[in-house]
Amino acid sequence: MPELPEVETTRLAMKHYVQSRRIEQVIVRDGRLRYPIAQDLPAVLRGECIDDVQRRGKYLVFSCRSGDLLVHLGMSGSLRVAPRGTAPSKHDHVDIELDGGHCIRYRDPRRFGLVLWTPRAADHELLRDLGPEPLEGDFNAGYLADRARGRKTSIKSFVMDSRIVVGVGNIYANEALFLAGIRPTCAAGRITKIRHQHLVRAIKDVLRDAVTAGGTTLRDFASGTGQPGYFQQKLHVYGRAGQPCLICKAEIKSRRLGQRSTYYCPLCQR
DNA sequence: CGCTGACCCTGACGGC
DNA sequence: TGCCGTCAGGGTCAGC
Numbered sequence: 001m002p003e004l005p006e007v008e009t010t011r012l013a014m015k016h017y018v019q020s021r022r023i024e025q026v027i028v029r030d031g032r033l034r035y036p037i038a039q040d041l042p043a044v045l046r047g048e049c050i051d052d053v054q055r056r057g058k059y060l061v062f063s064c065r066s067g068d069l070l071v072h073l074g075m076s077g078s079l080r081v082a083p084r085g086t087a088p089s090k091h092d093h094v095d096i097e098l099d100g101g102h103c104i105r106y107r108d109p110r111r112f113g114l115v116l117w118t119p120r121a122a123d124h125e126l127l128r129d130l131g132p133e134p135l136e137g138d139f140n141a142g143y144l145a146d147r148a149r150g151r152k153t154s155i156k157s158f159v160m161d162s163r164i165v166v167g168v169g170n171i172y173a174n175e176a177l178f179l180a181g182i183r184p185t186c187a188a189g190r191i192t193k194i195r196h197q198h199l200v201r202a203i204k205d206v207l208r209d210a211v212t213a214g215g216t217t218l219r220d221f222a223s224g225t226g227q228p229g230y231f232q233q234k235l236h237v238y239g240r241a242g243q244p245c246l247i248c249k250a251e252i253k254s255r256r257l258g259q260r261s262t263y264y265c266p267l268c269q270r
Numbered sequence: 271c272g273c274t275g276a277c278c279c280t281g282a283c284g285g286c
Numbered sequence: 287t288g289c290c291g292t293c294a295g296g297g298t299c300a301g302c
Contacts (some may be wrong), residue, residue, distance in 0.1 A: 003295060034278075034297075058296075075296050076280075091280085110279045112296055153273065162297080169295055218295065219282080231283070238295095261293080 003074045004134065004167030005210035005231065006221050009081050012226025014104065015053040017029045017081040018062070021098040023048045030093040034074065034114045037094070044117050045069065045096065057130050061121040068121035074112030077140055079222050080105045083251030132163045134203050139165055141197040148188040148196070155191055156184035157258040158202065168203060171238045176202040178237045184262045184270045209234065235268050237263040 002010070008038045031037030031190040038044070048064040055061065071079065084103045088095065094115055098212040106115060118124045132139040146165055148155075158164060169175070177184050179202035182195055189222070191199070199218050213230030215221055218239070224226050231248050236246055241254035245265040 006295075009285095032279095072296080077296090108279095109281065110294090110296090112278070151272080157273090160296095171295060191280095216295075221295075270295070 002077070002215075002221065003056060003169030003172050003210075004058060005172070005213075006053075006206055006213050006215035006229065007055055007073065007167070009215040009223045009233055010073070010231065011053050011055045011060055013227075014062075016058070016080060017102055017224070018053060018098060018104060021050050021095055021100055021102075023050065024099055025097040027095040027096075028093065029090075029095075030111075032270075033093070033108065034072070035116060037115055038117065041117060050098075056121070056127050056131070057162055058169075059121070059127060063121070064172070065176050066118050067117055070114070070116050070121050070124060070126070071119055072114045072126075073107070074101060074110060074114070075219075076110040076265065077106065077108035077113035078220075078222065079224055079265065080107065080222070080226065096257060098227070105208070107252060116170075117181060119139065129163055131163050134165050134167050134207055138202060139204075141200050141202065144200055145193050145196045148191060151188040154257055155186045155188045155199075156260075156262060158188035159199070160258075161262070165203070167207065170233070171218075172203070172210065174204050174263050175206045175236060176237045178202075178263075178265060178269060179206060181269055184257055184264050203270045237265060 013242050026042035028233045041198050050062050052063045060071040081102050082105050084097050084101050091109040092107045098103040109254060119172055121127060145151055156173050156177060159168050180198040211232040213231040214223060214227060216231040217228035236250055240252045241263055243252050245252055245268060248267045250265055251265040252263055253266055
């Protein structure tokens with residue numbers, strides 16, 4: 001489900017409700033996630049005060065007084081703020097009950113996500129080898145061209161690699177490559193410097209626009225308050241196989257690349 | 271080291 | 287109505 005814009009949308013909603021709140025109780029209904037939830041998580045979290053909610057790539061970090069709660073939403077995860085006492089539905093695996101009457105509810109049908117406590121999220125091995133944030137200045141054409149040198153993998157798989165740059169998932173990789181006019185199958189190492197510039201700009205533009213739109217709602221994404229995103233109305237190629245290109249009217253093609261559905265315009269992208 | 275494909279899990283959808 | 291195959295926004299790992 002969530003790429004950077006959806007995680008950022010979730011972060012903003014969480015921050016509004018949870019900042020400076022104290023955790024009164026944690027209920028784990030099903031801890032069988034990507035890594036099983038630690039047995040002592042409820043005891044460890046009880047009494048902690050949430051100082052801030054940050055994001056690193058697609059990870060959410062709830063920074064507390066004596067450590068960080070690290071959350072990843074995987075493919076199908078979501079966080080909602082609900083009034084305490086609301087009946088949980090299927091796949092609502094964790095409730096974090098706060099003072100003030102709200103609770104953070106973690107839902108994840110496919111259970112590819114994770115919820116774990118760590119002393120300092122920034123030092124955790126899951127975050128240690130991540131690439132730069134796409135909306136920061138250190139993600140630029142010089143950096144990307146440098147990392148791409150000699151690489152034979154497709155440019156699409158390359159920009160979806162979180163060691164290269166974080167937060168760019170399948171939807172936005174497809175969209176950014178369209179905006180940059182680059183065929184997804186191009187070898188990363190054979191992209192010219194000027195095209196790296198176009199690609200960096202396209203990634204930043206598409207992610208910023210999607211954050212502004214509140215993310216993309218394809219099936220069930222909703223922000224922490226239940227609002228859907230609206231970026232799906234702006235998609236140029238993702239999910240549009242067989243339909244005309246919005247720019248040149250050519251038929252949008254699709255194929256599989258690195259196990260992921262890939263969409264492109266055969267005329268606009270070379 | 272870099273690349274490919276299998277795998278983790280549940281649910282939705284289309285075809286028959 | 288039900289059964290079956292396919293696909294889904296993420297990431298890890300083994301094997302070559």
